[in-house]
Amino acid sequence: AICRLFFITRVFMKNIVVLISGEGSNLQAMIDACASGQISGKICAVISNNADAYGLVRAKKAGIPSFIFERKAYETYQAMDQAIASQIELIGADLIVLAGYMNILTPAFTQRFAGKILNIHPSLLPKYSGLDTYQRAMTDGETEHGMTIHFVNEIVDGGSIILQAKVPIFPEDEIEDVIARVQEQEHRYYPLVIAWFCADRLKEVDGKAYLDGKPLPPEDYGNEE
Ligand code: GRF
Numbered sequence: 001a002i003c004r005l006f007f008i009t010r011v012f013m014k015n016i017v018v019l020i021s022g023e024g025s026n027l028q029a030m031i032d033a034c035a036s037g038q039i040s041g042k043i044c045a046v047i048s049n050n051a052d053a054y055g056l057v058r059a060k061k062a063g064i065p066s067f068i069f070e071r072k073a074y075e076t077y078q079a080m081d082q083a084i085a086s087q088i089e090l091i092g093a094d095l096i097v098l099a100g101y102m103n104i105l106t107p108a109f110t111q112r113f114a115g116k117i118l119n120i121h122p123s124l125l126p127k128y129s130g131l132d133t134y135q136r137a138m139t140d141g142e143t144e145h146g147m148t149i150h151f152v153n154e155i156v157d158g159g160s161i162i163l164q165a166k167v168p169i170f171p172e173d174e175i176e177d178v179i180a181r182v183q184e185q186e187h188r189y190y191p192l193v194i195a196w197f198c199a200d201r202l203k204e205v206d207g208k209a210y211l212d213g214k215p216l217p218p219e220d221y222g223n224e225e
Pocket of ligand 1: 020021022023024025026027055099100101120121122147183186
């Protein structure tokens with residue numbers, strides 16, 4: 001019976017690869033969600049383009065193998081992405097999760113793994129795609145900010161939206177206050193979305209995201225856990 005159980009978990013558990021560049025607080029949220037059983041999946045590798053990323057320490061502590069691909073080791077971004085893609089195929093990943101990965105993936109990479117790459121972005125897309133989203137939102141005097149989880153395609157921050165969460169910006173806020181508020185939402189909802197994917201509930205069809213066969217509305221429906 002133990003053998004059978006092993007077989008069943010092997011068949012149904014999705015293999016997840018997480019790409020990071022830095023702190024890895026979202027990676028930690030995923031590690032915790034796998035451990036608690038919220039995600040029926042296994043993080044089988046962490047890939048970093050930065051050898052000093054603190055997320056690598058988190059991976060090691062959790063017993064997850066990690067691989068480093070630094071830009072300086074390759075002539076082009078294409079060559080680097082090709083090496084990463086080969087590693088991912090060797091691992092046999094079902095899902096690629098970008099969690100603070102600070103490189104733009106080449107179209108060859110995003111097309112190869114279409115419908116299998118997720119990203120989290122600290123803004124309410126399509127507003128504030130790109131870098132420095134907090135600073136830009138605050139300079140513009142926005143009264144709200146947030147995060148977006150989306151499928152990845154070749155347009156940067158442009159793939160189909162899965163889930164968004166809003167937070168307020170108060171007049172007396174420092175940038176750190178807004179970052180903390182947004183990250184709380186990230187750590188709450190990224191594991192949830194990954195759990196949906198691993199349970200085969202979340203799909204991308206013709207550039208649109210579907211949950212349980214229903215098209216996902218563009219924002220603020222994260223309450224149905
Ligand atoms: C997150 O805030 C995410 O929105 C952005 O990069 C940050 C990564 O943080 N893409 P961490 O490395 O997960 O702590």
